[in-house]
Ligand code: SF4
Ligand code: SF4
Ligand code: SF4
């Protein structure tokens with residue numbers, strides 16, 4: 001059942017430029033060549049009943065209900081599988097057609113209960129529609145025997161499968177194949193014995209199903225149906241908004257009844273997701289109304305005091321007075337603010353404006369510091385813009401795809417499905433990753449090369465790939481000559497040709513056989529369209545920026561930038577990482593990535609904001625912590641960021657927070673960092689506000705309010721009121737006014753407005769006079785910086801080495817069902833799929849330590865120790881262990897070190913030398929967290 005406000009045209013649109021004119025029921029229709037008769041009829045408002053067809057899937061032609069008459073053709077062709085042709089004359093109704101359709105519907109109805117009044121799909125069921133159109137109220141045929149009374153499968157936490165209601169149209173099977181690319185479903189048996197089966201008779205929960213919901217949406221009846229629909233009833237309206245989870249930025253329709261979300265339906269007009277979503281976006285929104293939401297502002301003098309609930313005015317005035325007191329006592333730069341990549345562009349813009357204009361310091365930073373800051377630095381220096389180069393759809397034109405340090409199947413699932421679709425069409429894949437992710441080998445796809453490198457040796461591998469391309473003459477000299485700086489190219493070529501960068505020389509460093517590197521390099525260079533997608537496995541290293549530059553070098557040298565199907569594509573983790581960086585969240589950059597020392601850029605903000613802005617970069621997050629420990633940094637406004645769980649070396653972070661006099665946390669839950677806060681300001685979820693997010697493709701999408709803020713104020717209103725309490729006149733009546741100000745002051749956003757976003761749906765920046773509707777592909781014809789610049793990328797081993805004391809290398813990642821530090825997803829039924837962080841280790845490493853599957857193991861590094869459960873797998877190489885960081889109980893960042901990227905201070909999460917040993921009791925950390933959680937539920941929150 002698709003969204004309540006959508007009209008299904010039966011088959012997907014044709015892409016041809018050629019137009020064809022035909023006649024349908026006497027009316028003239030012109031459509032692109034390749035369009036089905038069914039779609040053409042729907043566009044001409046002729047209603048052809050259908051069951052097996054839907055416009056998100058290829059036509060299948062099994063139900064025969066859509067038959068029509070075509071002048072000059074024998075019989076009754078199915079309109080869904082028949083393409084239009086010029087001059088064709090089609091009749092969609094005739095006595096004979098009606099009779100045939102009645103017979104078909106009668107047969108379906110004979111095997112389908114007719115108790116529609118009790119069905120969740122009542123009024124929205126395509127079989128019910130077909131019966132109505134054909135005038136069928138019952139069946140002359142004996143009831144089918146196979147499905148009646150079959151037990152429903154209710155194992156999935158979000159949807160049910162009721163075989164009694166199944167008409168075996170196969171739409172679910174095709175959705176799992178064509179839309180999701182998981183192929184978890186089949187139709188077993190024949191005739192009346194056929195039935196849908198998930199992974200050979202398994203319940204959905206135990207099958208290969210990843211709960212994306214594509215099958216549920218494709219189902220024309222309530223055979224597959226959301227549990228929420230049965231509980232809450234049919235929605236009354238749909239609000240188009242953007243997913244609040246990952247950087248894919250799926251456009252979703254929140255279908256609501258009063259202010260309660262009944263279900264989320266991915267928008268087929270969504271440019272990033274094209275009608276698809278993953279389990280998080282489609283189903284895991286329940287956290288927004290979870291009982292743990294804190295809805296009252298709270299303050300306390302000392303972090304050992306109990307919280308006291310106060311009014312918004314008291315909380316905001318107290319915060320402002322504390323910030324002013326601290327600035328007077330310790331100086332202007334003793335305070336700072338942190339923007340959130342989970343909040344909107346407008347909200348992050350306001351926080352950095354508050355810091356710069358009201359607090360008069362550049363001490364602002366963002367959680368992007370700990371994920372993709374090397375992307376910004378590396379791409380800005382090489383190509384001229386701190387962002388990915390393509391739209392997601394570009395991957396459909398790629399011939400060779402490198403996925404490096406990323407696991408899109410889990411981390412960016414909707415893009416992962418698009419990628420798998422392209423791979424199944426024949427594109428070649430090179431995976432560069434210490435772990436055999438799901439892309440490396442499944443029954444449906446297999447990587448041509450898996451370069452299973454040792455953690456921390458990315459640069460060695462990218463240099464070896466480039467070495468092969470240069471020394472074997474596989475570069476695109478014509479492209480480089482025209483588009484890149486000749487001097488930097490020559491210097492890079494000399495550097496990379498050095499035998500010390502050869503695959504053979506680097507093999508002992510990276511562990512990747514030289515022949516594999518040579519093969520992968522030749523494949524990438526041959527293209528003809530080669531694209532690189534990468535994630536935090538590239539950036540979160542001491543050489544994160546070097547690796548980003550190495551990737552850009554490789555793409556420039558092979559001419560793989562500036563058109564569709566190619567490019568350099570960072571897969572951003574959180575929903576608005578791109579946006580928070582764009583909005584001036586870094587201490588050295590104003591919105592639009594302009595350095596604070598740039599007098600012209602600074603001048604424009606000074607005029608608009610009526611203040612003087614410092615031309616000195618402010619403190620980065622790690623510098624703020626160090627200054628706090630030194631005693632010179634005393635207050636912090638943290639919007640939507642949980643340092644204590646997400647940042648490396650937790651002990652260091654908590655000591656720094658403890659040393660401050662006023663820590664203000666604004667969040668929707670009492671997150672771990674709030675344990676160190678003096679003021680807690682309730683945040684608002686993405687359902688409670690208007691704004692925009694910018695995804696990994698630079699695509700700006702609207703977030704629209706579905707319900708009023710549960711705590712009374714949206715985050716942007718809180719920041720605005722705090723600025724006012726600080727004495728700075730900040731006044732907006734709607735986030736659209738904030739976007740107007742951003743557009744006025746940011747050259748890449750000049751053409752962006754809410755009116756245009758409503759009109760176009762989404763916009764990829766740059767959007768200005770040169771590109772009024774946005775820019776899907778960057779660097780077409782010329783690079784943003786003019787000539788592309790090559791950088792020499794010498795491999796320097798990380799200081800973090802395995803030793804006899806810590807012989808294993810720990811690397812980290814994500815799972816599909818949890819998101820980041822789990823604050824949201826842990827408060828949804830996604831816990832049914834994944835309820836704890838586990839440590840993956842190779843069976844040989846486990847055996848050597850006497851460790852078996854599911855044992856509790858201690859993981860010790862020179863920074864700290866944690867306890868998690870062991871999972872033995874050959875996905876991971878010997879000598880390497882892997883875990884996720886979604887659960888505070890596991891405290892994974894207790895073991896990560898303070899090493900960081902040389903250019904941006906992005907922490908080196910991906911390489912930590914550890915030892916693993918079997919333990920029988922959870923360690924002190926887990927016990928302490930458990931005790932604190934218990935205490936927090938009880939006495940620690942007192943009501944004023
Ligand atoms: S929910 Fe998604 S993965 Fe699961 S069976 Fe349906 S389409 Fe396939
Ligand atoms: S479950 Fe729904 S979509 Fe799948 S075959 Fe049955 S009726 Fe069709
Ligand atoms: S892929 Fe990302 S943006 Fe899309 S629904 Fe899933 S979590 Fe949301």
Ligand code: FES
Pocket residue numbers: 049050051052053060061062063064065066067078079080081
């Ligand atoms: S809708 Fe055309 S054959 Fe089923």
